[in-house]
Amino acid sequence: MDKVEGAVAKIQGLSATRDDWASLSQQLETTATPEWEPAALDAVLSQLEPARHAVGCSYFLSARAKLLSGGDGQDEAFMRHARRLLIEGDAEQLKFARPKVQEICDVFTLMCRRSGNAMYGIRALREGVRKVAPSADHLTPLHHQLLLLSLLSKCFNPALEVLEGRVVRVSKEGMQARDVLLYIYYGGMVFAAVKRFDRAFDTLQLAFTMPCHALHEIVVEIYKKYVLISLITHGEVVALPKYTTPLLQRMLKGCCSAYHDVATAFATHKVDDVKVSLAKHQAVFTSDGNWGLASQAAKSLYGRNIQRLTQTFVTLSLQDIAQEVSLEDGASAKRKLLEMMARGEISASVDQEKGMVSFEAARMGPGEALTRLTEQMRVCNELNERMRVVDETISSSSMYLDKVAIQERQSRWGEPADWVAHGASTDELMDVAEKPPGFSASHGAR
Structure with a gap:
């Protein structure tokens, strides 16, 4: 108990200022380790207040997490x-x-998944973000841990709050390419789950803009x-x-032949051709966890043909x-038309008595047009301001200035082309060759 009381006293005495946090973290690097017994670590954590001692809590809870990560x-x-x-933790200390904190959240998210109670972690991760x-x-x-738990619990509002924010900065510290890719992957899944397919498309497309020199399995998914x-x-x-x-x-292009086969059938605008292709590759789509999405793509062809x-x-x-x-009959056509009219996909009027449909040009009121x-x-304007800041940052960076100087010298004096820096070096490129642990369907990644 002397060891526990000593650790508690040290943390309580060094939690007031940023200088205290720096001193405390140096000491805890060697003292708050997995060599402690779980009961002793719990005893320390039970006597600390996250609102005042978040740094100390983080170190001891991280040691606790390391004891669990392999189990x-x-x-x-x-x-x-x-x-x-x-x-409850103090934001600045966190x-x-x-x-x-990231080490803690890795294990915390894993525990929430294993327990089958993803909802338990949503509020905590939302505050953590x-x-x-x-x-x-x-x-x-x-971010991607919150999105995953939201998907597993089918509680989408917290995830949508995060996705609606404009995330434009990726810190090198503590971030890997897989973190960005998982954010894109789960973000696209959240938008698809709530039928916001336009946003899902835009989100997923971001994955193909990242620099890489190896094909990542998440990119394939x-x-x-x-x-x-x-297609939708x-x-x-x-x-x-x-x-x-x-x-x-x-x-x-070469690793998703079943998907391209369906896309080829889709281009014929024939529902029967798409159904045949889906039936042919049903095992692939089911194994990938994409059968539901593929079925929605097939159903969307009805609406697209009506728009034509x-x-x-x-x-x-x-x-x-x-x-x-x-479609089966006129009643089915009527239901489909009404659904599309409700979503604003077409403008039409239906004569119930004669069973006739009159298509109209899309109309927008002056107030709605002005608001949009x-x-x-x-x-x-917001995007323009962000681009201006990014442009100023890049223009003043030493890496950019060195590259411009080399290119100007090469252009002026005809230096060999291989002297010129073309883009980032291999070390600077995001290495996306690693498949993240737990990405299989059995762990809820699909």
Whole structure:
């Protein structure tokens, strides 16, 4: 007990100022280790207050986490301490001890998944995201952990709050490429789960803009969902951005043949062809956890074919519409039309007595148009300001200035091309060759 009381006294005496935190962290690096018995670590944590002693709590709870990371069980005491730290902990101290907090959250998220109670961790991780991130613009590993638990618990509002924020900064400290990719992957899944397919498409597309020199399995999984969501939103597989690395351009096309087969069938605009292709590859889609999304892509073809009819016909009977788009009967066509009208996808009127549909040009009231224009201008101005800041940061960086000087010298004096720095070095590129632990479907990643 003397050891426990000594550790508690040390933490309580060095928790007032940032200088105290620095001194405390140096001492705890060698004293707060997994060599402690779990009961002793719990005894220390039980006597500390996260609102005042978050740095000390983080070090001892991190040691507790290391005792659990290699096992396959659950620990209610650890989960309780971790949740309390994230919810009650002082934000500045948690930022100071961010590497330790991230270690804690890795194990905490794993425990929530193992317990089958993902909801237990959502509030804690939401507070953790707010407190640990250097700013509201920064991405942290806690972001994708929150998104994962939201998906597992089907509690999407906390995830949507995070995704609606404009995350534009990625700190090198404590971040890996897999953290960014998982944020993109789970973010796209959240938007797809709430039927916001346009946002899901935009989110997933970000994965193909990252620099890389190896194909990551998460990128492959993202691409599979990207193909299906692209069919839903655009009616075709949208080409990857032109700034996608040639490596990804080459390798992604050859590793998802079943998905491209469905896309080829989709291009015929024939529902029966798509159904045949889906049936042919059902085992693949089911194994990938994408059968539900593939089925939604097939159903979206009905609506897309109806939209094509609006470009050709002004008036058409419900029965003719059903025949043109391969629906069962006029009643099915009517239900589909009403659904599309409610979502604002088409503008039409239905004559119930005659069973006729009149397609109309989309109309927007002046107030709605002004509101939409104002919002778009606000977003553009905000983006312009962010780009200005980024441009100034890059223009003043020593790496950029050195590169420009080398290129100017090469252009002026005709130096060999291999003297010129073309982009980031191999060491600077994000290494995305590693598959993250626990990414299999059995762990809820799909």
